[in-house]
Every structure is written in C-alpha cells, then in structure tokens.
Amino acid sequence: MAMDERALRFKVFDYLRARSVEEGGIFDGRELNAGITIDDRRLTLKGQNGIWYPAGFSLPISITTVANGPYRLDDMGDGILTYAYRGQDPEHRDNRGLREAMRTRTPLIYFKEVHRYRYQAIWPLIIIDDDPSALCVRACVDPAYENLQPSTNPLDIPLSPIDLRRYAWAQTRQRLHQEAFRDIVVTAYDQRCAVCRLRHPELLDAAHIVPDSDDRGTPIVQNGLSLCKIHHAAYDHDILGVSPDFEVKIRSDILKERDGPMLLHGLQELDGTKIALPARASDRPARERLEFRYRSFLGAS
Numbered sequence: 285m286a287m288d289e290r291a292l293r294f295k296v297f298d299y300l301r302a303r304s305v306e307e308g309g310i311f312d313g314r315e316l317n318a319g320i321t322i323d324d325r326r327l328t329l330k331g332q333n334g335i336w337y338p339a340g341f342s343l344p345i346s347i348t349t350v351a352n353g354p355y356r357l358d359d360m361g362d363g364i365l366t367y368a369y370r371g372q373d374p375e376h377r378d379n380r381g382l383r384e385a386m387r388t389r390t391p392l393i394y395f396k397e398v399h400r401y402r403y404q405a406i407w408p409l410i411i412i413d414d415d416p417s418a419l420c421v422r423a424c425v426d427p428a429y430e431n432l433q434p435s436t437n438p439l440d441i442p443l444s445p446i447d448l449r450r451y452a453w454a455q456t457r458q459r460l461h462q463e464a465f466r467d468i469v470v471t472a473y474d475q476r477c478a479v480c481r482l483r484h485p486e487l488l489d490a491a492h493i494v495p496d497s498d499d500r501g502t503p504i505v506q507n508g509l510s511l512c513k514i515h516h517a518a519y520d521h522d523i524l525g526v527s528p529d530f531e532v533k534i535r536s537d538i539l540k541e542r543d544g545p546m547l548l549h550g551l552q553e554l555d556g557t558k559i560a561l562p563a564r565a566s567d568r569p570a571r572e573r574l575e576f577r578y579r580s581f582l583g584a585s
C-alpha cells in the first residue's frame with residue numbers, strides 16, 4: 285500500500301473521530317457517499333456496494349451493512365463480524381481487496397446502518413479470517429489497533445488475546461447502542477425537544493420512558509423521548525411528567541415555587557401543554573409505556 289494511501293486512511297479516521305465527538309457517532313449516508321476533502325483530494329467513504337474503494341485506492345476503506353440488507357450475517361454480538369463476500373466469486377476485486385486487507389492487517393471502517401440512511405462508524409476494523417468456502421470474511425475491532433500510527437506497520441502489532449478483545453467489545457457495544465438509541469429518537473422528533481421545542485442537537489438527549497434499569501426499558505424509539513438536558517433531568521427526577529395523552533405535567537410543589545425565569549418559563553408555564561410528536565405514527569411513544577412511567581410521577585407528586 286502506497287504511503288500516501290496509508291496516510292490518507294489515517295486522516296479519514298481522524299475526521300471520523302472528530303465528527304463523532306461533535307455529532308454523537310452517527311453519520312448521514314448522503315454525506316458519506318458525497319465524500320470529504322483531505323489534502324485537496326475528494327474521498328468518498330462508502331458507496332452503493334458493500335465494499336468500498338475510494339478513487340485511486342488499492343485497498344478498500346470501508347464495508348457497509350444496511351438494516352435488513354444482504355451483507356451482514358450476524359449482529360457482531362460476540363465481537364466478531366461475519367461479512368459476506370460480494371457475489372459468489374472469491375476472486376472478485378472487492379473480495380480480493382478484503383483478503384489483501386487481512387494479509388496486510390489494514391484497518392477498515394465498518395458503516396452499520398442503524399436506521400433510515402443513518403450509519404454508525406465502527407473502526408479500526410481488522411479482518412482476521414477469510415473463508416472462501418463459506419464466501420465470507422470475519423473481522424473484529426481490536427483495542428491493540430486503536431492508536432495505530434500511520435508510520436507503524438500493523439503486522440508488527442500482535443492481535444490482542446480473545447478475552448481482552450471480548451471485554452473491549454462489550455464496552456464498545458454498550459456505547460454504540462446508546463449512540464444509536466439517541467440518534468433514532470432525536471431524529472424521529474426532528475432534532476428538537478418534545479417538551480420545549482429547543483433545536484440544538486448538542487443539547488438533546490434520548491430519554492428512556494420506561495427506565496433502562498427495568499427489563500422493559502428497551503432502547504427502541506417507542507420507549508424514547510427527545511428531550512433537552514434540562515427536561516431530561518426534570519423527567520428523570522419526576523419534576524416533569526408526560527401523561528399517556530401526551531400532556532406535560534409539572535409536579536405540584538414545583539408549581540408553587542417562586543424563582544427566576546428558568547423556573548417560570550422552563551417548567552411552570554409548560555404545565556398542561558402537549559409534547560411534540562414524531563411525524564411518523566410508528567415512532568410515537570407507546571401509551572402503555574407512558575402510563576407505566578406516569579404512575580411513578582404521580583407517586584412522587
């Protein structure tokens with residue numbers, strides 16, 4: 285692999301890292317297809333095909349799975365991604381590229397569609413096994429490669445022991461689930477707080493309706509509310525409740541307090557208003573979940 289290709293690859297990782305911090309780790313598919321500019325070069329990060337080479341690259345930069353698509357063979361639950369070849373021919377250029385990435389231990393990006401054209405970026409993905417008879421490769425995220433430098437030959441770094449890889453993946457997986465849940469919920473509410481309509485993504489969270497400490501507190505959109513930081517904390521502390529009819533309720537003792545504008549406009553005046561709902565009916569909060577949570581709010585009142 286040419287040195288400039290290797291350097292560009294690491295600059296792409298830097299770009300993803302910076303953007304993940306700013307935007308919660310989930311990327312718009314159109315932006316990835318349109319590409320980014322690095323050192324005056326336009327680099328597309330993924331394409332229509334599952335295995336993607338930016339123009340001029342000798343090795344793939346990414347592999348992609350779409351929700352319900354053909355490539356993903358399992359959910360990476362144990363930290364191993366089984367990824368299907370393109371087509372049936374092990375010698376297809378895309379499949380050879382995966383094999384060459386394995387041989388040189390070149391890190392790739394795994395773009396996983398979490399919902400409607402929103403992709404989670406997972407890297408550095410290392411291909412550890414090639415299985416032509418099953419028409420697939422196997423890959424993992426290895427912590428030993430997290431801080432790989434462009435000047436280091438990846439073959440000089442041994443793969444981590446499997447126990448360490450599993451442990452690191454369990455941590456990563458939890459963060460990925462949280463990021464995906466936040467993105468699904470905040471996107472469903474059109475990037476605003478359901479209670480006060482604030483539109484600053486960096487101030488928005490996905491609140492669980494049934495708490496995640498409860499078995500039924502699953503991270504699905506129907507168990508989420510897009511709330512700003514203040515309203516999320518108020519909801520979690522039963523200062524603010526949402527009735528099964530989508531009505532905002534402020535706890536009675538809070539209504540009697542006298543304080544500054546934040547209490548007045550940010551809480552008291554919202555009592556009796558309706559929350560904003562997702563445009564898609566299927567994304568709306570489940571009534572029985574709201575009811576379950578509302579009972580705990582009434583108990584606190």
Ligand SMILES: [Zn+2]
Nearest residue numbers: 477480512515
């Ligand atoms: Zn709010």
